[in-house]
Amino acid sequence: MSKISEKFQRTGDKENSKFFEEYLPKIYDRREASGLDDLFIGMRAVVVQVDHGESLKYLMELYLMTPYRFYKGYVSSTHKVYILQNKSDYPYLIILEPLSKDYSDQFTAIDSLYPRAAEKANARYIGEIYQSKNARETAKILSSQEIRFQDTAGIKNSFLANKNFIVSDLSYFTNNAVIYTNSDLLNLDSLAIGEPLSLTKEELAALAPVDDLHRKYGLEKLVFGIDHLATRVFAGEREDAILEFLCMTNYYFWGAYNIEDSNSSTNICRNPNVSYELHSPAKVFTANNTPFYVKTIDNLPSPTEDFVRNMGKRLHHIAYEVEDGEKDGEKNIDYVVSKLVEENIPFLAQIIGECKDVPDLKQIFSKSSPHSLLITEYVQRCKGFAGFFTKTNVGYLTKAAGEDEKLKH
Ligand SMILES: [Fe+2]
Numbered sequence: 115m116s117k118i119s120e121k122f123q124r125t126g127d128k129e130n131s132k133f134f135e136e137y138l139p140k141i142y143d144r145r146e147a148s149g150l151d152d153l154f155i156g157m158r159a160v161v162v163q164v165d166h167g168e169s170l171k172y173l174m175e176l177y178l179m180t181p182y183r184f185y186k187g188y189v190s191s192t193h194k195v196y197i198l199q200n201k202s203d204y205p206y207l208i209i210l211e212p213l214s215k216d217y218s219d220q221f222t223a224i225d226s227l228y229p230r231a232a233e234k235a236n237a238r239y240i241g242e243i244y245q246s247k248n249a250r251e252t253a254k255i256l257s258s259q260e261i262r263f264q265d266t267a268g269i270k271n272s273f274l275a276n277k278n279f280i281v282s283d284l285s286y287f288t289n290n291a292v293i294y295t296n297s298d299l300l301n302l303d304s305l306a307i308g309e310p311l312s313l314t315k316e317e318l319a320a321l322a323p324v325d326d327l328h329r330k331y332g333l334e335k336l337v338f339g340i341d342h343l344a345t346r347v348f349a350g351e352r353e354d355a356i357l358e359f360l361c362m363t364n365y366y367f368w369g370a371y372n373i374e375d376s377n378s379s380t381n382i383c384r385n386p387n388v389s390y391e392l393h394s395p396a397k398v399f400t401a402n403n404t405p406f407y408v409k410t411i412d413n414l415p416s417p418t419e420d421f422v423r424n425m426g427k428r429l430h431h432i433a434y435e436v437e438d439g440e441k442d443g444e445k446n447i448d449y450v451v452s453k454l455v456e457e458n459i460p461f462l463a464q465i466i467g468e469c470k471d472v473p474d475l476k477q478i479f480s481k482s483s484p485h486s487l488l489i490t491e492y493v494q495r496c497k498g499f500a501g502f503f504t505k506t507n508v509g510y511l512t513k514a515a516g517e518d519e520k521l522k523h
Contacts, residue, residue: 256361288399434490434492467507
């Protein structure tokens with residue numbers, strides 16, 4: 115048994131295939147034996163691309179809803195690059211905006227295949243940047259294990275083409291990339307991302323009142339960093355998506371829960387080396403239990419796979435942790451959401467989860483951002499609740515999101 119299998123007991127009730135159970139420990143063993151586990155350090159950034167002309171609007175949304183603030187900016191030959199920081203902690207949130215409205219690359223090509231993604235063809239979550247003790251060695255080992263990497267010269271996005279980054283091929287199973295670097299990303303200027311970019315007077319003037327609102331409501335003391343990143347994939351590719359990700363990082367499979375009501379499962383991978391989840395957020399994969407084409411035979415719902423068919427395999431939401439406690443006589447998450455609703459941020463249905471006398475979880479999904487196409491989730495763990503969801507919560511959230519994500523004919 116691998117060290118990771120011994121160290122962490124599996125949670126959840128979702129049954130995996132014989133293939134999955136056979137290869138999960140083999141993947142852990144290969145990671146240890148090949149030296150990969152020793153090379154990985156941690157997640158340093160998440161990268162999101164928006165359409166041309168949308169970064170300021172997205173920044174304004176983030177300034178109201180999250181603790182992320184502009185830290186440094188650069189202009190590369192293809193993109194404006196906005197590096198946002200959360201109280202000087204990892205991971206950064208990096209926003210890329212193409213300089214031209216006609217910009218297109220492999221991400222645009224993927225988006226063009228899906229009816230709702232094509233509407234914002236460059237709005238897409240790209241992937242995470244992981245620090246390695248030796249990124250080149252990491253890529254060399256992974257290449258010997260049939261993981262493919264992009265040739266820097268062939269990458270159109272000049273941020274990703276940076277010689278300090280090694281970028282995987284887009285995953286067949288998630289459309290996400292995994293990016294490796296030797297850098298701790300502390301000295302950003304040394305990475306030669308591009309010419310320095312400052313926010314203009316007009317941009318600062320647009321952001322200041324939103325930042326003021328965030329502080330006026332005291333949200334900076336209540337909303338912490340990224341708790342998890344959730345990707346939606348097809349039913350038949352759930353195990354591939356998880357196992358491929360586990361081949362490429364030092365994460366481990368924490369467990370999976372079957373959500374019968376939604377005909378789906380939620381599968382969680384975590385970094386074993388961080389004491390605080392927010393320093394290397396969990397990676398969640400969600401998939402239907404049965405594919406869409408048998409839906410009318412079994413009469414089962416299909417919200418997760420409907421999303422994938424409409425938007426493509428992609429990151430579905432970024433979840434932020436809300437401090438456990440109460441403010442003005444209500445749970446912090448109720449308070450946070452009520453203030454955001456006052457500021458016209460739309461949410462999908464109401465907050466769910468009881469959070470009474472026993473450890474429990476309260477959660478809510480925002481509507482997806484018109485700029486990133488990502489949903490923002492808020493999560494409050496009451497009385498030391500240790501998990502990522504409850505079955506009732508996830509069933510409800512998935513259904514609510516499904517209603518909103520339907521194709522509009
Ligand atoms: Fe979530």
